[in-house]
Amino acid sequence: MAFDKIKPPISLSILVLFGLILLLLQLMSSATQESSELSAMYSWLLLVNALGSVVLLGLVGANIYSLARQLKKREAGSRLTTRMVSLFVVLALAPAAIVFYFSMQFLHQGIDSWFNVEIDRAMEDALELSQASLDQRMRWHLRQTQQLTEKLVEAPETLATLEIENLRELSGASEMTLFSRQGRIIASSSINPGDILPSLPDEHTWLQLRQNSEYVALTPVRDDELMIRVIVTVKAKESQYLQALYPVPVRIADLADSVEFAFVRYQEMHFLRHSLKLSFSLALSLVLLMSLLAAIWVAFISIRNIVAPVKALVKGTQAVASGHYDQELPVIAQDDLGFLVESFNEMTHRIARASDETRMAGIEVENQRAYLETILANLTAGVISFDAGHKIRTANQAAYRIFRIHVNQFVGRTLLELVESYAELAEPLKSIQRLLEQADDIWQQRIAFLGPNGRQELLCRGTPLFSQEGFRVGAVVVFDDVTDLIQAQKNAAWGEVARRLAHEIKNPLTPIQLSAERLQHKLANKLADGDADMLQRSTTTIVQQVEAMKEMVDDFSEYAKPSKKQTVDIDLPRLVQEVLALYVLKSGVKFKADYDVGLLMVKGDPVSIRQVLHNLIKNALEAIDAKGLIEISLRRVQKNNTDFIEIALYDDGPGIKDEQIEQIFEPYVTTKAKGTGLGLAIVKKIIEEHGGAIWVDTSRKVGAGFIIQLPACNY
Amino acid sequence: MRALASNKASIWRSLLCCLFTLLPALGYADTFGVEVKNAEITLQGNSYVLSADMDYRLSARALEALQNGVPLYWDIHIKVQQHRDYFWDKTLASSGIRYRIQYHALLNMYRVRNEGSGELYNFSTLSAALDLMSTIHGFHVMDRPVGASTERYAVGIKVTLDRDALPLPLRPIAYTNPQWYLSSDWTLWPLIK
Numbered sequence: 001m002a003f004d005k006i007k008p009p010i011s012l013s014i015l016v017l018f019g020l021i022l023l024l025l026q027l028m029s030s031a032t033q034e035s036s037e038l039s040a041m042y043s044w045l046l047l048v049n050a051l052g053s054v055v056l057l058g059l060v061g062a063n064i065y066s067l068a069r070q071l072k073k074r075e076a077g078s079r080l081t082t083r084m085v086s087l088f089v090v091l092a093l094a095p096a097a098i099v100f101y102f103s104m105q106f107l108h109q110g111i112d113s114w115f116n117v118e119i120d121r122a123m124e125d126a127l128e129l130s131q132a133s134l135d136q137r138m139r140w141h142l143r144q145t146q147q148l149t150e151k152l153v154e155a156p157e158t159l160a161t162l163e164i165e166n167l168r169e170l171s172g173a174s175e176m177t178l179f180s181r182q183g184r185i186i187a188s189s190s191i192n193p194g195d196i197l198p199s200l201p202d203e204h205t206w207l208q209l210r211q212n213s214e215y216v217a218l219t220p221v222r223d224d225e226l227m228i229r230v231i232v233t234v235k236a237k238e239s240q241y242l243q244a245l246y247p248v249p250v251r252i253a254d255l256a257d258s259v260e261f262a263f264v265r266y267q268e269m270h271f272l273r274h275s276l277k278l279s280f281s282l283a284l285s286l287v288l289l290m291s292l293l294a295a296i297w298v299a300f301i302s303i304r305n306i307v308a309p310v311k312a313l314v315k316g317t318q319a320v321a322s323g324h325y326d327q328e329l330p331v332i333a334q335d336d337l338g339f340l341v342e343s344f345n346e347m348t349h350r351i352a353r354a355s356d357e358t359r360m361a362g363i364e365v366e367n368q369r370a371y372l373e374t375i376l377a378n379l380t381a382g383v384i385s386f387d388a389g390h391k392i393r394t395a396n397q398a399a400y401r402i403f404r405i406h407v408n409q410f411v412g413r414t415l416l417e418l419v420e421s422y423a424e425l426a427e428p429l430k431s432i433q434r435l436l437e438q439a440d441d442i443w444q445q446r447i448a449f450l451g452p453n454g455r456q457e458l459l460c461r462g463t464p465l466f467s468q469e470g471f472r473v474g475a476v477v478v479f480d481d482v483t484d485l486i487q488a489q490k491n492a493a494w495g496e497v498a499r500r501l502a503h504e505i506k507n508p509l510t511p512i513q514l515s516a517e518r519l520q521h522k523l524a525n526k527l528a529d530g531d532a533d534m535l536q537r538s539t540t541t542i543v544q545q546v547e548a549m550k551e552m553v554d555d556f557s558e559y560a561k562p563s564k565k566q567t568v569d570i571d572l573p574r575l576v577q578e579v580l581a582l583y584v585l586k587s588g589v590k591f592k593a594d595y596d597v598g599l600l601m602v603k604g605d606p607v608s609i610r611q612v613l614h615n616l617i618k619n620a621l622e623a624i625d626a627k628g629l630i631e632i633s634l635r636r637v638q639k640n641n642t643d644f645i646e647i648a649l650y651d652d653g654p655g656i657k658d659e660q661i662e663q664i665f666e667p668y669v670t671t672k673a674k675g676t677g678l679g680l681a682i683v684k685k686i687i688e689e690h691g692g693a694i695w696v697d698t699s700r701k702v703g704a705g706f707i708i709q710l711p712a713c714n715y
Numbered sequence: 716m717r718a719l720a721s722n723k724a725s726i727w728r729s730l731l732c733c734l735f736t737l738l739p740a741l742g743y744a745d746t747f748g749v750e751v752k753n754a755e756i757t758l759q760g761n762s763y764v765l766s767a768d769m770d771y772r773l774s775a776r777a778l779e780a781l782q783n784g785v786p787l788y789w790d791i792h793i794k795v796q797q798h799r800d801y802f803w804d805k806t807l808a809s810s811g812i813r814y815r816i817q818y819h820a821l822l823n824m825y826r827v828r829n830e831g832s833g834e835l836y837n838f839s840t841l842s843a844a845l846d847l848m849s850t851i852h853g854f855h856v857m858d859r860p861v862g863a864s865t866e867r868y869a870v871g872i873k874v875t876l877d878r879d880a881l882p883l884p885l886r887p888i889a890y891t892n893p894q895w896y897l898s899s900d901w902t903l904w905p906l907i908k
Contacts (some may be wrong), residue, residue, distance in 0.1 A: 042879075042883055042886055043878075043879060043886050043887075043890060046886075046887060127820055127821060130821060131821060134821075204838075204839065204843070218822055219837070220819075220822065220824075220826070220835065220837055256821055257821075259821070260819065260820060260821035263784075263820050263821075264784035264819075264820060265784070267783045267784045267820065268783055268784045268785055268882065270783065271779065271780060271783030271784075271785065272783075272785075272882055272884045272885060275882075275884040275885045275887075275888050276884040278884070278887065278888065279883065279884035279885075279886075279887055279888075280884075282887055
């Protein structure tokens with residue numbers, strides 16, 4: 001971040017770069033002017049520009065390479081960048097190429113147009129003219145000097161200096177020297193008195209002089225002065241030479257110089273024509289290349305900046321698509337793309353919020369479900385839900401408890417499939433299945449069946465479930481085991497009946513009995529024998545029947561009265577043994593007792609339990625008509641993780657008819673001629689008061705059998 | 716040509732042969748440039764003076780340029796170095812002569828100018844003009860170096876064509892075309908005290 005802060009803005013960098021490039025190009029352009037001071041730096045500028053181009057080329061190359069890699073990796077935004085860059089390059093390149101092409105054309109044609117045959121010839125002619133003019137002048141001076149030598153003929157050597165002086169003045173020469181063949185100066189005169197030493201010919205001149213005996217040539221003196229040097233042999237004295245230096249008139253010298261300068265320049269330009277073209281083309285190409293490369297590089301940077309938000313958007317969208325809603329993209333610029341990014345951020349916020357709400361709602365639903373499940377699980381009523389195909393979807397703990405079917409065999413199966421495994425539940429399961437298939441509305445039905453623990457009664461309520469479109473999607477069945485409830489209601493009713501009976505009947509019995517005895521007592525002596533006997537029999541009958549009724553009423557009150565239990569630990573084998581001891585003496589009956597090993601203790605009221613045993617044994621004795629076998633077995637069993645002591649009592653009598661089995665424990669149900677029909681009812685009452693159960697063992701084919709289960713004491 | 720013999724070895728041999736035959740030819744192609752033919756330094760009085768002969772051979776391109784009025788600038792560099800075992804050699808003295816040679820169409824002359832002294836020389840032939848530049852006679856290099864007798868000194872001479880003084884359009888070409896690589900290398904020889 002700190003780096004970002006100190007980094008200059010990109011636009012500024014670009015401006016600086018362009019400024020630098022322009023400066024370089026301008027410098028190079030200035031350097032191409034021959035007179036410019038920068039001319040000496042031309043090569044360096046060319047090199048720097050070329051290096052700049054190479055650097056730019058490297059930058060552009062690096063950008064292209066990076067873009068190609070991004071394309072290969074299919075990175076977000078890479079294709080857009082490629083398209084934009086390509087478009088830009090094409091758009092920039094096309095006009096640049098056209099301009100370049102025509103510039104080159106104009107350049108070449110322009111340079112070529114400077115030169116043509118006429119100008120060539122004119123230049124050469126001009127030079128020739130100058131040379132001819134100078135030649136003429138030289139010849140004229142030669143002739144003039146030759147004429148002068150004739151005047152030297154007579155003059156003696158001693159007067160030569162004077163003569164030379166005269167001659168020089170006469171001829172207009174700037175210097176005149178007479179020297180010997182050996183180079184010895186005989187006489188000399190100069191227009192400039194300061195020049196003591198005359199200008200002597202060099203070796204080359206000597207050579208020519210010896211060959212031709214005369215010499216005439218233009219001699220540059222100093223930088224821009226021309227002299228015509230004429231040397232001729234003095235005719236009279238063969239061994240002497242006369243040298244005269246004639247100045248070329250300034251005007252002619254200037255003209256010749258000008259012509260030469262122009263000719264040289266022209267020659268040079270002509271010679272440099274191709275180099276010039278090459279040089280200009282090079283400069284032009286370099287300018288174009290640099291500008292183009294810089295433009296492309298800047299295009300890369302700008303396009304990257306433009307595409308950056310798009311790239312971020314694509315990445316953000318991908319992230320949102322894959323479920324990461326916490327996307328916050330930076331808003332770089334307040335333009336359309338910035339607006340888009342802001343909208344995207346707004347959208348992701350909303351999606352994130354919606355997603356959070358959905359998740360919270362899901363958690364809430366899950367909590368509700370768990371709550372309902374807990375409630376369902378703790379209901380005493382069994383709840384089973386079915387799908388459209390009547391397969392069990394869910395069932396609560398109570399359902400398992402009521403049907404006594406293991407959990408893992410319940411879910412995912414139909415009731416009919418369960419029937420195959422649990423034949424004893426066939427009746428209720430089939431009933432429920434039938435109701436499920438038939439009912440279109442809420443239904444309620446009591447289903448009674450004989451379960452493994454005797455008769456059970458279920459109260460079932462079913463509710464078919466429908467989808468919003470009206471299709472049946474399943475059903476919920478709630479059922480309660482109402483066996484105990486119904487039994488309790490019955491028992492309460494019978495208890496009330498018995499209490500009233502006792503109360504209403506017992507009260508008049510004593511007066512009846514007393515009245516009968518009083519009648520007997522008062523009238524026995526007063527009646528005749530026959531009548532007295534009849535009275536005696538009648539009153540005895542009344543008293544006996546009243547006694548019988550009293551017993552019956554006592555039985556009723558016994559049944560009706562609430563139990564007053566004193567709970568102690570009872571050693572059942574011992575108790576059974578004690579009870580059996582009272583009956584063993586009766587002849588004709590065999591008792592067979594069978595006890596499990598170990599402690600067989602129950603908690604309860606010993607008097608009540610003893611009564612239970614008495615009642616059952618009495619019943620059995622009556623059933624077998626006091627001769628036969630009575631079996632009693634005691635064993636420890638386990639049911640629903642609870643230990644029970646099971647007392648099984650069998651006889652080999654005629655047994656109980658099937659139709660009686662269901663009602664045998666109800667009051668006033670008896671198969672005997674005598675009896676109140678309360679024996680078994682009381683037995684059942686006592687057993688239930690002790691938290692146990694009693695039922696008829698229907699599996700026994702011979703005689704009758706009763707099974708009692710009492711909760712065992714756990715030590 | 717034995718090289719046309721079937722086996723590969725002979726082809727290789729023939730290629731090598733060709734290479735060795737061509738090498739001198741390549742050498743001949745490089746017949747232009749400046750060469751220091753001989754140089755000597757002598758002690759005259761209290762100072763060292765240099766005499767040297769160089770040979771200027773202009774390439775066709777350079778000759779053409781010269782004849783078309785392009786002035787050529789030549790620098791004769793002279794230096795005296797003290798040899799150091801573990802460091803760069805120390806330059807004790809360096810001096811030079813700069814000549815300009817140009818063709819004058821009007822006079823049909825080659826003019827050589829000593830840029831240092833401003834002296835002008837005119838020659839009707841190129842070889843005469845080059846001859847002037849070729850000879851250095853009694854050029855004062857330096858006063859006698861003061862140092863231990865164990866120290867070693869070397870004198871170097873080198874002639875370069877100043878390409879930066881060429882007309883502008885010619886410069887890029889001069890830097891890239893071998894025809895313009897006319898400068899000599901340093902010719903070094905020990906200085907005898």
